[in-house]
Amino acid sequence: MQKVLLHNPEKCSGCTLCMLICSFSHFNVCDYTLSSIKIVNDPDRKGRFIAIYCSHCEFPICEASCPKNAIKKDKETGIVKINSMLCIGCKTCNVLCPIGVPWFHEKRRVSIKCDLCGGLPYCVRFCSTGALTLVAREEARAKALLAGGLKA
């Protein structure tokens, strides 16, 4: 069963600890530009925040678009990962992802994206308000639809 991140904007305080811990755990430095999860202001609601993060799609367009087959969806865990040793930094995945999750690392000249920290993501463990959780995809989908006023 695939597990994915789920962000609850009603609980998020915008403390950005998830972004800091993401960059720290992957690059040993606290830098907002090196995070694979982004917290941005909700343009429609003052004092609320939206999180942009990888959904580890069932049929990932990043995987399909990669000319070097550097992106693979793990058959068991469902985690979509970029192999930095194979990536040539063409940015095709950056452009094709519908929510622009993969980002280009200027110094390393490769694309980077969320790897769910191998199973238990740091952002979930360090979220100070409990807004970020790791749940089964079906549950995440049902909750997101419910929040949007739709039926699953």
Add this chain to the structure above:
Amino acid sequence: MIEYTFFRGCMIPALQPFVEAAAIKVLEKFDIKLRELKGETCCPVPEAPKALDELSWYVMAARNLALAEKAGLNLVTICSGCFETLEETNEVLKENKVLRSAVNEKLAPLGLEFKGVIQVKNVIEVLYDEVGIKRIGDAISRKLDGVKVCLQVGCRLYRTEETKRLPQKFRGIVEATGGKVIDYETDRVCCGFPTIYADPNFGYMHRTKLKLDDIASYSPDGIVVICPACLNQFEMAQLDLKAKGFSYDIPCINLLELLALSLGIPASSLGIQWHRIKPDQLIKKVEEGR
């Protein structure tokens, strides 16, 4: 008389001694004795040390808990960060036997052992559940009628919203003093303190300023906080923003200071004058109260 070991953390004794003084005086009024936890260290902070080495983080926290266990008393903390660390460690180690034995192995050379026999409490829990709102209301000698405050609960307490309901209890205690709580739109937003790890300026401009602009539009007498990091951030941000041409001058005080003032404890005995943003107007208004 109930006795507790007192865990004050790092920020409060170093930067906000008035909060520590208020905590001791307020709890003394309600017959709660605080015993010093001799040999306490950093809680440690639930961010950087935990990210560096999780086992060491548990060991340090368990060491503090083991000291409290040795004293045979439950532990009360006045800092939200310490509360998260110590409570989480206490709960996790009580359940996870493998981790507990790994931690105890490291504690053994110090002559300590984590047994999991005490409870970790936030000062809000002690005030709300053990003292009770009615007793607080009855003990108040200066009712804060006419004092309007905005609350800053802080991220860490929101975590307990559905379990221990600390944000609701926090509000209940402020209302028991007679003060009027003003609701504002950005109440849930982070004070901006965690941004010090990467970009403090981002925190001042996009978190604290966002809140201060919203709060200022209601012109309250002050902001009441419980987390020392929030207090520090609100004061430092106002000083920083003043240099950038934004002037607010909204005093920010801890819940325990507000309670101490309303219980008739003189402000001068707490050292409230050491706040970076002087709460003179707020104190004057409280002292004029009935």
